[in-house]
Amino acid sequence: MIPAERQRTILTLLGNQEVISISELTHQLDVSHMTIRRDIAKLESDGRVMSVSGGVQLTETIHTELSHDVKINQHRNEKADIGFYAAQLIKPNTTVYLDAGTTTLEIAHQLNHRDDLLVITNDFAIACYLMNHSECSIYHTGGKVDKGNQSCVGQQATHILREMNIDLAFVSTSSWNQRGISTPSEEKVLVKKAIIASSRQSYLVSDSSKYGKVATFHAIDMECFDKVITDSEFPSSCIEDLNERGITVEVV
Incomplete structure (x- = not known):
């Protein structure tokens, strides 16, 4: 055969x-x-x-994403651990992008003490938290509002991202596999690609429950990421494969 x-x-x-x-x-x-x-x-x-x-x-196929209000209550411990670890990787005087998502919101929760960062985000919850609890300088992308995701997407959000020079981007996703990350929303693809194009380093932050899912629109190849930060349930065979492709996997 x-x-x-x-x-x-x-x-x-x-x-x-x-x-x-x-x-x-x-x-x-x-x-x-x-x-x-x-x-x-x-x-x-x-x-x-x-x-x-x-x-x-x-592979599980997804056609819609859960809302922010639903996602925030899922896998909370894993997201908190990922957020804590990821925040330790942010060097002084860095321009950071925090993608829309409840895992990246956990990174924001760790930045209360930082007054040396410029944080860019398309996420309203992240921007609101940082406005009230940190000394970071903050830019919000603006753009078309995705109400369920509490973020901005589309061409206008993409435009400001392409005008920025980002040192380190933390990218979120609701679906990814060995090929890369995907999304049910075509307008989110534009934002994801703009993040990668504008960032010196890009880290995927995702708990393992999102792995093995695929959505309609492919957004970013795995090779575009310098590092993946996930939890201990992520399959070891997949870690080996990603390492062989030059992508570091940090399990927290």
């Missing part, structure tokens, strides 16, 4: 059960452990499947 046939068979099997172990696949397809791992790596790079501990499952 050629690789393309094996990979189609793997997808068919996953259509009938949620998770399949590597051992089960080697038995059913009568090939080596290494061959199955190569097939999974190809399917994962195409965004079709995601690795889990000892096995593989289909």
Whole structure:
């Protein structure tokens, strides 16, 4: 059986059960452990499947994002840990971008004592928190308001980002895999691309629950990120793959 046939068979099997172990696949397809791992790596790079501990499952497709008010109550401990760790990476006198999101809001919560930063954001909750609790200089992008996400998107937000020189950007997402991050909103793609174009360094901050999900619009390739900051549930096999591609993964 050629690789393309094996990979189609793997997808068919996953259509009938949620998770399949590597051992089960080697038995059913009568090939080596290494061959199955190569097939999974190809399917994962195409965004079709995601690795889990000892096995593989289909990528989950999302068509809409949860609202800010819903997301803020999910995986709070993981987000807080990521936010604390990420904030320690911000050097003195830095221009920082905090992308819209509840994980990046946790980074903002760690900046109360900083008066040496210029923070740029498209997120209203982040801007409001920093206005009331920090001494940072703050720029909000403005633009079209995404009410559910409590942020700005579209061409106007993109325009100001392309006029800024950002030292370090913390980028959020609701869906990502080995290919990169994606979004159900085409207008968010413009903002994400502008962030990467304007930043010297870009870090993806996301808890592991977002991994293995894919949305309609691909936004940024993983190779555009210098670092990924996530939690301990992120699959070790995926860490190895990202490291081989020159992307550092920090598990907190």
